Ligand SMILES: Cc1cc2nc3c(=O)[nH]c(=O)nc-3n(C[C@H](O)[C@H](O)[C@H](O)COP(=O)(O)OP(=O)(O)OC[C@H]3O[C@@H](n4cnc5c(N)ncnc54)[C@H](O)[C@@H]3O)c2cc1C
């Protein structure tokens with residue numbers, strides 16, 4: 114990659130978020146050994162964050178500080194980053210994680226600095242970037258046509274970079290001025306739907322839109338009753354339909370689970386769902402579509418219609434087959 | 435209060451797509467069925483609920499695409515939108531999020547929208563870019579992943595909750611005008627009422643040729659479509675349905691996952 118390479122670290126509660134270390138691996142995948150680490154916060158927290166980055170990565174860190182950055186908002190980030198990158202060399206890759214925050218500010222940042230923006234990047238080609246399209250069935254190879262490129266990178270596509278550096282990188286704190294914002298942050302609210310039963314279960318039988326109707330929840334309930342320490346999981350689609358309540362939702366905006374067995378019934382395998390269950394011991398998927406993305410994370414795949422297959426499976430088991 | 439809702443047409447099932455690997459292209463097969471992006475149904479429903487709360491509000495729906503997308507715009511009118519705008523592109527042109535955002539901005543500029551709602555992402559390509567890019571071009575504020583909104587009594591501000599990892603929510607207040615991208619589950623989208631269906635049948639859509647709107651040169655190009663990455667080389671259990679069931683039971687027993 115030509116030009117400079119910047120990684121915008123994301124943080125929460127005074128600590129750098131784990132996805133950031135994966136962005137360092139992404140930089141290496143791009144052939145960049147010395148990206149500049151960047152972090153944005155208020156004066157009270159910036160030094161600790163910048164030091165954590167410098168020690169963990171051994172890379173140079175630019176910390177942008179201002180009281181408007183005490184709490185995250187897209188507006189605070191954009192109004193700090195746009196002037197910074199306007200002054201930086203034109204040829205630059207600016208990378209952050211594809212998380213709820215990364216995707217909140219990255220497109221607007223790109224618009225402010227006349228950059229190309231590519232989201233959910235999971236690999237690199239010959240000077241190109243690769244992302245999943247069409248429900249994860251295919252990938253698109255995308256070429257940037259501007260010298261400045263803003264990328265959001267899928268964290269799970271890269272392992273955390275664990276190279277223990279010899280020396281910490283240099284830290285430079287840049288005052289970003291005090292910008293008065295029209296957005297007012299009012300703090301955070303804890304999730305309303307934690308489900309302890311799911312995190313303790315050894316087996317999770319999980320339902321997707323492929324169930325077809327709320328009535329068919331009885332199929333997954335029946336299947337789950339065969340296993341002693343089991344619980345019912347669901348995709349967001351199932352919860353949005355009201356077939357199960359949100360405490361059952363598994364995925365990036367729901368519960369994260371890693372049971373010994375995850376039985377995915379009628380689930381396509383969207384990245385947001387995989388984010389919550391990909392570390393399960395054994396994944397079994399039942400889906401009518403042999404090309405569904407779920408089969409690429411499954412240990413065992415069964416191409417069948419769940420409305421006939423689940424009753425058959427339960428019947429064969431109860432008969433002692 | 436003038437509200438604009440951005441709606442995108444998507445295909446109903448990816449199974450109907452046809453992949454030409456040597457050309458690096460995907461096309462729609464003969465059985466492809468099209469519908470409105472689900473996240474946009476939530477956005478439209480939210481706009482209609484705001485209109486019900488603030489009696490003077492009007493809701494416009496806009497879509498950029500081939501002549502075929504007029505059908506989802508009509509669907510928006512059936513659900514209750516007041517007016518439909520079609521930014522028409524010739525045939526199956528595949529436009530980047532940047533181009534789509536600029537076309538919507540050109541069509542929207544000067545119409546005095548106080549609030550623009552979009553889906554949090556398009557189900558097919560999952561870019562999550564058009565809403566925030568549109569906000570940047572229009573110089574509006576923006577919040578993404580909105581799961582709750584409440585407009586202040588004076589119509590000057592909107593309090594929102596954005597859904598983030600693990601289902602936590604970030605609470606913030608934005609000044610209007612702004613763009614909100616709407617997350618699924620914020621409401622339950624309605625089915626069209628008969629009276630609206632009848633009205634929609636006789637309504638004219640406003641059709642604007644995309645070629646007549648100003649847009650800067652694209653920032654990116656699609657090189658080609660590739661097959662999916664090799665995932666885990668899992669075992670596909672073959673055989674008749676009964677054999678598959680028996681094999682699975684055996685495997686689960688071998689791993690002590692099912693009692694004998
Ligand atoms: C910001 C954000 C956060 C999100 N967070 C989450 C999250 O936390 N958790 C989550 O799950 N999703 C989340 N999503 C939604 C996610 O992108 C997908 O839309 C969702 O996971 C799809 O659910 P699904 O697999 O049930 O439905 P679909 O994608 O519609 O898949 C249904 C599957 O069922 C199969 N099928 C159909 N009929 C049958 C049958 N009779 N027998 C067997 N198989 C059948 C189909 O082939 C298809 O593969 C999020 C999205 C966004 C934008």
Ligand SMILES: Nc1ncnc2c1ncn2[C@@H]1O[C@H](COP(=O)(O)O)[C@@H](O)[C@H]1O
Pocket residue numbers: 440441442443471473474477496497498499531534538551552553554555556557559560561562563564565
């Ligand atoms: N062609 C389009 N016409 C109208 N709105 C669109 C179009 N493409 C995307 N959008 C809007 O932008 C949202 C996010 O799409 P995307 O950025 O493509 O993931 C969608 O949910 C729509 O609200």
